[in-house]
Amino acid sequence: KAGVTQTPRYLIKTRGQQVTLSCSPISGHRSVSWYQQTPGQGLQFLFEYFSETQRNKGNFPGRFSGRQFSNSRSEMNVSTLELGDSALYLCASSLVAGEVAGELFFGEGSRLTVL
Amino acid sequence: AQTVTQSQPEMSVQEAETVTLSCTYDTSENNYYLFWYKQPPSRQMILVIRQEAYKQQNATENRFSVNFQKAAKSFSLKISDSQLGDTAMYFCAFRPSNTGKLIFGQGTTLQVKP
Numbered sequence: 001k002a003g004v005t006q007t008p009r010y011l012i013k014t015r016g017q018q019v020t021l022s023c024s025p026i027s028g029h030r031s032v033s034w035y036q037q038t039p040g041q042g043l044q045f046l047f048e049y050f051s052e053t054q055r056n057k058g059n060f061p062g063r064f065s066g067r068q069f070s071n072s073r074s075e076m077n078v079s080t081l082e083l084g085d086s087a088l089y090l091c092a093s094s095l096v097a098g099e100v101a102g103e104l105f106f107g108e109g110s111r112l113t114v115l
Numbered sequence: 116a117q118t119v120t121q122s123q124p125e126m127s128v129q130e131a132e133t134v135t136l137s138c139t140y141d142t143s144e145n146n147y148y149l150f151w152y153k154q155p156p157s158r159q160m161i162l163v164i165r166q167e168a169y170k171q172q173n174a175t176e177n178r179f180s181v182n183f184q185k186a187a188k189s190f191s192l193k194i195s196d197s198q199l200g201d202t203a204m205y206f207c208a209f210r211p212s213n214t215g216k217l218i219f220g221q222g223t224t225l226q227v228k229p
Contacts, residue, residue: 003159033215043206043219056216090160094215104217106152106160 002027004107006091012113018079021110025072025093031055032074033104034066037088046089049074078112086114117142119209121220128197129228135182136192136223138207146212149183149190154222155203163205166190194225202227 005024013019025032033056034046045058049068066076072093078085088111092104119140128134140149151163166174166183173181178198182191194201207220 031215033217035217035219042221043217045216045218048215050215056214058216088158092160092217103162103165104215105162108157108159 004091004093004105006089006107006110008110009108010111010113012115013081014115015081015083017081018077019081019112020075020077021089021091021112023074023076023091023093023107025074025091026105029093029095029105030072031094032068032072033092033094034074034076035090035092036060037090037109038086043090046076081114083114086112088112117144117209117211117218119207119218119220121207121223123223124221125224125226127226127228128194130197130199132197133193133195134197134225136194136205136207136225138190138192138220140188140190140207140209140218140220142188142209142211144211148210148212149181150208150210150217151179151181151190151192152206152208152219153201153203154206155200160206164192197227199227199229201225 007022031050033048037043048056052068063079068074088109090109091107147168149166153161153163164176164179178195180193204222206222208217
């Protein structure tokens with residue numbers, strides 16, 4: 001069974017640009033959540049999607065957005081990139097949203113560098 | 116605000132020995148879940164062990180066990196018979212019962228030495 005797949009794995013952007021990251025969950029998983037990991041702030045929750053609906057949102061500016069498609073694949077977008085957006089972005093999927101039985105399975109992440 | 120604190124940024128242990136990683140959390144909720152995740156240098160986060168707050172019995176998974184003290188809001192991870200493959204960053208995480216949001220601690224880097 002394939003795991004959570006995130007693309008691209010690495011990318012470099014310049015300030016002011018925008019970026020779109022993709023996440024394909026484990027087959028059958030309907031919940032996808034996103035986390036930002038930085039050395040200074042650690043792991044911070046961005047948002048959670050279930051059945052194409054955003055269920056929860058973290059404390060990030062409106063430049064960070066996401067969506068989920070009918071096949072449960074999810075994308076997150078960051079517009080007007082800032083240097084501080086450089087981070088590892090992790091996607092996680094689970095069978096059911098909001099249930100502990102829905103163990104989160106993480107992808108390997110997308111490493112974004114903003115110059 | 117719900118927070119998770121890991122007070123040990125780095126730890127090391129000799130192979131085959133036992134090590135305990137500390138974690139405390141703060142919440143006003145009564146129903147929640149606690150996790151320990153492992154992130155090896157390859158970066159993929161892997162669930163090590165989980166604990167439901169309503170269960171008094173401490174969770175155990177092979178060499179990994181927890182000491183869950185609900186009143187003290189403490190959730191430590193004990194790794195027995197440490198192996199070189201245990202070298203990784205370990206994150207303690209809290210999850211309210213009605214959300215998929217995980218709140219992570221800052222992590223503890225564990226080095227297992229041969």
